[in-house]
Amino acid sequence: MKLGNTLIEKGQKWQGELKVTDHYSIPIYGICGEEEGKTLVITAGVHGCEYVGVQTARKLWKSLNPREMKGQVILLPLVNQYGFYEGAKQIVPEDGENLNRVFPGKSDGTLTQRIAYVIEKEIYPHADFLIDLHGGDCNEAMEPLVFFPVAAKSLVNEISRGAASYLPVTYRVSSTAKNGLYSYATQKGIPALLLEIGGEVLYHTTALGIKKGDPLIAYGAY
Numbered sequence: 065m066k067l068g069n070t071l072i073e074k075g076q077k078w079q080g081e082l083k084v085t086d087h088y089s090i091p092i093y094g095i096c097g098e099e100e101g102k103t104l105v106i107t108a109g110v111h112g113c114e115y116v117g118v119q120t121a122r123k124l125w126k127s128l129n130p131r132e133m134k135g136q137v138i139l140l141p142l143v144n145q146y147g148f149y150e151g152a153k154q155i156v157p158e159d160g161e162n163l164n165r166v167f168p169g170k171s172d173g174t175l176t177q178r179i180a181y182v183i184e185k186e187i188y189p190h191a192d193f194l195i196d197l198h199g200g201d202c203n204e205a206m207e208p209l210v211f212f213p214v215a216a217k218s219l220v221n222e223i224s225r226g227a228a229s230y231l232p233v234t235y236r237v238s239s240t241a242k243n244g245l246y247s248y249a250t251q252k253g254i255p256a257l258l259l260e261i262g263g264e265v266l267y268h269t270t271a272l273g274i275k276k277g278d279p280l281i282a283y284g285a286y
């Protein structure tokens with residue numbers, strides 16, 4: 065798998081940075097399985113105070129063994145770093161925009177628009193499926209839910225909805241959104257979901273390793 069100028073060999077893991085501007089890069093992790101297969105892209109931290117997805121992506125990176133894998137996984141564990149470190153709800157504090165509302169971005173726009181542009185140009189082309197992990201913001205009490213697209217082409221809608229049916233969430237919500245990280249991907253023909261697990265800074269154990277019908281347990285503060 066080639067990410068930017070880096071070739072990741074089969075059976076290897078790689079950590080690098082996805083350059084957005086001279087002053088802003090997004091951490092990117094690539095895992096290339098021993099066998100050929102499809103590519104799953106997982107993004108997290110689009111909203112900086114939604115910590116469950118960020119931690120989930122980090123744990124997934126540690127737990128995946130490329131020698132036992134078929135296909136590739138690309139992880140962007142913290143897309144909105146300024147939002148994370150400044151504790152800013154919903155927005156990229158640099159320009160006050162919500163990254164999940166600015167797709168498609170602009171190569172010469174605000175930082176938020178540039179992040180969207182780089183994700184579309186550099187990450188979407190790899191994706192056979194994309195999941196954007198959200199976690200209910202720090203001021204939101206939220207039941208675990210998944211958004212699946214209904215405004216994309218029918219095959220994209222169908223594949224996305226099929227994947228959503230396996231998630232043990234309280235609600236599955238149809239979405240006509242088109243301008244977010246995952247929803248714009250669906251407009252570009254990539255099946256995708258937005259998963260919300262967490263909220264009020266609570267940590268749900270089932271963000272990963274989930275099976276249909278598993279109970280959802282929140283334990284302690286993260």
Ligand SMILES: [Zn+2]
Nearest residue numbers: 111114198199
């Ligand atoms: Zn969010």
